[in-house]
Amino acid sequence: MLLRTTDPFRDLDRLAQQVLGTTTRPAVMPMDAxxxxxxxxxxxxxxxxxxxxIDLDVERNVLTVRAERIQREGDWERLASERPKGMFSRxxxxxxxxxxxxxxxxYADGVLRLVVPVAEKAKPRKIEVALEGNDQERTAINA
Numbered sequence: 001m002l003l004r005t006t007d008p009f010r011d012l013d014r015l016a017q018q019v020l021g022t023t024t025r026p027a028v029m030p031m032d033a034x035x036x037x038x039x040x041x042x043x044x045x046x047x048x049x050x051x052x053x054i055d056l057d058v059e060r061n062v063l064t065v066r067a068e069r070i071q072r073e074g075d076w077e078r079l080a081s082e083r084p085k086g087m088f089s090r091x092x093x094x095x096x097x098x099x100x101x102x103x104x105x106x107y108a109d110g111v112l113r114l115v116v117p118v119a120e121k122a123k124p125r126k127i128e129v130a131l132e133g134n135d136q137e138r139t140a141i142n143a
Contacts, residue, residue: 028084029044029046029067029090030045031045038123039117040116041114041115041116042113042114042116043111043113043114044090047083047110050068051107053068053069053070054107058094058100061093061096062092064089065090065092066087066088066089067112068086069085069088071085094116096122097121098116098117098119098122099117099120
């Protein structure tokens with residue numbers, strides 16, 4: 001299960017950006033998350049970010065994603081600058097039922113995709129129940 005960390009200023013920042021037409025935060029990392037069978041998928045939009053600047057850490061069920069969109073260097077004149085630059089990060093709290101040791105990450109076309117498998121201990125399993133006094137007869141039930 002994926003747990004959302006609360007950010008009381010996120011909605012206020014979005015409202016200010018819509019009303020004022022400015023970015024109140026230095027950078028944005030929108031994401032989607034969904035489950036398919038025994039795997040969770042998380043995708044972060046990181047257009048214009050070099051793969052080498054992406055850093056992923058997991059500590060105590062908290063996934064931290066850091067990335068940097070580097071300012072273009074050289075002799076040129078800026079005509080417009082609407083895309084945020086610099087270092088930015090996002091944290092997600094991952095539930096205990098996920099296998100954090102086997103997270104897979106891939107980056108293509110400006111999208112960072114993480115695949116997080118469900119832990120074996122969290123998957124449904126069958127438990128056999130023996131009838132008292134008779135080991136020959138067993139009934140399987142779903143746990």
